[in-house]
Amino acid sequence: MHNIKYIRDNFDEFKKKIQNRNVNFDLDKLRNLDIKNRELIHKKETLEKEKKDISKKKDKSLFEKSKIISQQIETITNEQKIAKDELNDILSNLPNVALENVPVGIDETFNEVVSTHGEIKKLDFKPKSHFELGENLKMLDFDLATKTTSSRFVFVKSELASLERAISNYMIDLHTKINGYVEVSPPLIANENTMFGTGQLPKFENDQFELLLDDKLDRKFLIPTAEVILTNMVKNKILNIKDLPIRLVASTPCFRKEAGSYGKDTRGMIRQHQFYKVELVSIVENNKCEEELERMTKCAMMVLDNLELPYRKIILSTGDMGFSAEKTYDIEVWLPSENKYREISSCSSCGTFQSNRMQTRYKDANNENKHPGTLNGSGLAVGRTLIAVMENYQNKDGTINIPKVLQPYMNNKDKISLN
């Protein structure tokens, strides 16, 4: 969420930046509501002062007047509340604005490749897709998941299940032991305010799995990413600057409705309603966001370097970034069966956008309260890493070699084959 004071003071510049995000908002309406809101606040405060003075004097002859003032305050308060709600409604739905060095464009075609890494192996046979490989090995079962649950779920079995767990454990170990993140095992359910804090609500309600509970007042949602619950660990807090940066990592299941992606990636486990992801979150001083974004992206790329998987780093354009982001790098891994790169990680700086929503602050050197920067990134998506390992490490006979760094996590086995 943006600070209304900032919008007020930098109106034209802000308007242009919002337009770059490829959304259409009536910002003049916002400005008028802000003016109206402040006028009403001023009126209200004048009356409140008057009423307070009467109360202090304890003069019975003024009590009737105080009653009348109370009624006036009530009227103005209601009016002000309407203006404030309308104002907040617009603000809550307004996306973050991009940093200056983000390419401007309306969609993903304006994204730019920053760098490419690793060697794409030349295979002397036609590479199979991960779902062909998995089904032949009898270790991926999509039909069974459809039977027990629905489409876009999968059973991972036997050594592929171990491999998935190995990937997750390897990534957690790397980020805790080498990259300085603290491991967290968080709740997988978030309440409405938490979902608001990171920007999933109110705008993206349709993408979320909501739990049907008896208690209708406090809504609960399955987390679509650990970013939600990890970032909100600092909500409503004033942090000590000495505690920054805070770096957190968690491996959790993620739940997404994938509404609006009908017919997209319907085969295989590229796009599922449930998947594991190792998530990185950083809370930093507000002037260190870009520096931290580079660091975080490196931490994610380190996983692919060590797994010896070919990938490239992309910077997203203003039109393709997520709602809360001010700058985003996607990391895309090479998938031989599709003969193209596919997203395996997304690292974003959200600047102070989320900390404004969460009301997180820290005391800076001058003892002033500042909103910290928040960042999140996949380090990496576990399901998609499994896919990438299967496809890139496949042999002609349908067996899959196990990457060196994962072998210690797999009882030192070096190959997965049909039992």
Add this chain to the structure above:
RNA sequence: GGAGAGAUGGCCGAGCGGUUUAAGGCGCACGCUUGGAAAGCGUGUAAAGAGGAAACUCUUUCAUGGGUUCGAAUCCCAUUCUCUCCGCCA
């Protein structure tokens, strides 16, 4: 699930309808003291919003939302959360 108690500044904790402008303590910051430290003494220590160039002024906030009253941290109602005991249970 049953019964009871509670929620007050960063923390502990007083308060029971009108000098609460939230006592007192701890912690923290600065100063005095000291060869240096500790102790001691002194001073200062919440947030959000509005106005203002600034100094500063004003308003709100005692879990949250309503209500009673000229006036609510204090009384009433609802909700949320915490603790104790019992039951159930991984």
